[in-house]
Amino acid sequence: xxxxxxxxxxxxxxxxxxxxxxxxxxxxxxxxxxxxxxxxxxxxxxxxxxxxxxxxxxxxxxxxxxxxxxxxxxxxxxxxxxxxxxxxxxxxxxxxxxxxxxxxxxxxxxxxxxxxxxxxxxxxxxxxxxxxxxxxxxxxxxxxxxxxxxxxxxxxxxxxxxxxxxxxxxxxxxxxxxxxxxxxxx
Numbered sequence: 001x002x003x004x005x006x007x008x009x010x011x012x013x014x015x016x017x018x019x020x021x022x023x024x025x026x027x028x029x030x031x032x033x034x035x036x037x038x039x040x041x042x043x044x045x046x047x048x049x050x051x052x053x054x055x056x057x058x059x060x061x062x063x064x065x066x067x068x069x070x071x072x073x074x075x076x077x078x079x080x081x082x083x084x085x086x087x088x089x090x091x092x093x094x095x096x097x098x099x100x101x102x103x104x105x106x107x108x109x110x111x112x113x114x115x116x117x118x119x120x121x122x123x124x125x126x127x128x129x130x131x132x133x134x135x136x137x138x139x140x141x142x143x144x145x146x147x148x149x150x151x152x153x154x155x156x157x158x159x160x161x162x163x164x165x166x167x168x169x170x171x172x173x174x175x176x177x178x179x180x181x182x183x184x185x186x
Contacts, residue, residue, distance in 0.1 A: 010047035029092035044082040084141035113178035116142035150179035
């Protein structure tokens with residue numbers, strides 16, 4: 001999906017949920033979101049902060065999550081260049097106990113963690129599906145972002161407010177692997 005299609009999806013979201021654009025959002029999870037020069041990131045629409053704000057709205061949250069997921073992914077097998085810039089906000093938003101789209105945010109984090117893992121260049125099938133790492137620097141950028149926000153992600157995974165079953169043991173391990181790449185599943 002190219003930037004114009006992504007921008008059109010955000011415009012459609014705003015037509016359906018105009019209250020999001022007018023709302024003042026000073027939620028601590030989005031601290032610094034307005035300071036990111038989103039439109040300078042290849043393929044990233046400038047309107048992405050609206051989607052982050054929309055995630056906090058109970059009515060608009062599910063649609064904001066769907067559109068944001070499309071913006072953050074280039075395909076089923078590839079994260080977009082913007083994913084690494086979005087990760088700090090996704091991690092912080094997923095830590096908000098009463099956010100309606102919390103399960104979807106956790107799912108998006110798991111997808112980002114899985115798709116940011118290095119590809120084994122000797123594994124022909126992996127290379128066919130995911131491409132070579134040299135052609136997808138966004139994977140390394142995501143690994144750097146996960147490492148930079150390891151403390152917040154670990155705190156999220158240790159949070160007592162995470163209801164049982166909200167995140168599976170496999171997904172938890174995947175996220176821990178993203179912040180501690182040397183870890184291997186036990």
